[in-house]
C-alpha cells in the first residue's frame with residue numbers, strides 16, 4: 001500500500017477520533033473510531049490506551065482487514081479492534097465505525113432495551129428502533145471477548161432485512177453503542193445523533209410512557225433524507 005494512501009486513511013481516522021473526543025461522547029480513553037479503505041483491504045484505528053489529547057495522526061494503526069496483521073503504525077491498536085474487524089469483514093460497504101460509552105446510549109444498552117423511534121430527529125437518522133444484540137454467552141465472554149462482541153453484532157445485522165445503513169447503530173447489552181457509516185466521519189455523526197435520540201427518548205418516555213410515533217411520519221422523515229426519493233438538503237448532497 002502506497003505511503004500517500006496510508007497517510008490519507010490515518011489522517012481521516014485521526015480527525016474522526018478528535019471530532020469524537022470534542023463531541024464529549026468519550027471519557028478518558030473509552031471509545032474509538034476507525035475507518036476502512038475497502039479497495040486496499042485495510043482499516044485504521046486509534047492506538048490502545050493513548051489519551052486523545054496526545055494522539056497524533058501518525059499514531060493511528062493500520063491493519064489488514066483479512067488477517068488482522070498490523071501494516072503500519074508504531075503502537076498497539078485499540079483493544080476493540082477485533083470488534084471493528086468483524087464488522088468490516090461482514091459488511092464491506094461499511095467505511096467507518098465508532099464505539100463509545102456515551103451516557104444515554106449506554107444507559108439503554110445497560111438496560112437491554114432498544115431505543116424506540118419517537119420523533120423526527122430519530123427518524124432522520126435511524127429508520128426505526130435502535131436494536132440491542134443478544135447477550136454474549138459465558139464462553140464468548142471468557143475467550144475472544146472483543147471478536148465475539150463483533151460476532152453478536154454481525155449476527156444481528158445479518159439476520160435483519162434492512163441493514164446496515166437504515167439503522168447505522170446497535171447496542172450491546174451491559175456495554176454500549178456501536179455506530180457506523182460510509183466513512184469514519186459518518187460514523188461519528190451517527191454516534192452524536194444516537195446520543196441525542198437516546199437522551200430525548202428517555203425524557204419522552206418519562207413524560208409519556210405511552211408515546212408512539214406514527215409509521216408514516218417515520219417513513220416520511222427517513223425517506224426525505226435517504227434513498228432514491230431523498231430531497232432534503234442541497235442538490236448532490238447525501239444527507
Ligand SMILES: [Zn+2]
Pocket residue numbers: 099100101175176
Ligand atoms: Zn467498550
